Amino acid sequence: MNGPRFDPAQVFQVFGMRHVDTAGFDAAVAEAPGADLRCVFLWGQDCYNCNLFKQAALLHRETLLGLGLTWFEADVYADEPLGRRFSLHGVPTFVLYRAGKRLGRITGWPGLPQFTAAIRRLQDAASENSSQAS
Template identity: 80%
Template sequence: MTDPTTFDPAQVFRVFAMRPVATTDFDQVVVNAPGDDLRCVFLWGQDCYNCNLFKQAALLHQQALRDLGLTWFQADVYADEPLGRRFGLHGVPTFVLYRGGKRLGRITGWPGLPQFVAAIRRQQGP
């Protein structure tokens, strides 16, 4: 459990082993990589208030997110604007889901833990 008085937004990357991706390697690392795991790409921005809300919630509810069995990736689209344009982003955070080379959908904004979990469960199927 994370102590909210010592919140460090960057912790989320380490805690969930979020692999950094960029425009230059996105297809190779996320889309075309072998495997049938459900991949979640967390697109965020430096000093983004709503991104930090997700990061804090993720750190406070680590087990609930781990139980989803996602393979996590992350990219700061403020620093990598072409990646943000690729997805036509109008805001962050945005979570883009892939499996087996196919884009399954996306979650725009941080809807809160229950809604996020429900959306992921729908992609996982029965």
């Protein structure tokens, strides 16, 4: 019996990932207004480790969607200048922004527990900062 075939491209639709490239990156991600936590998934076509993330993301979609991230994606094999901008040495890489500030990056797919813990730390830091400002 064969189950449904894994289609890594489904991850873009499931997570509502908006495509970004070198030309529009700053306007869409870095300079866009808002306090949402933006996660840019930098990946490459036929990248084994990128497909591992895509498969894990689809298997654990509820958990990842529950993080409330605004997702973007870019194939840095096709857009090499964007990869150079972030001095990438491997993909997948996840770059995180909020309100025009780059908060950090996760290189490689560390697995669901480590990824969600890193995102939660950023969210907790943001809520602490907003409560101190009021």
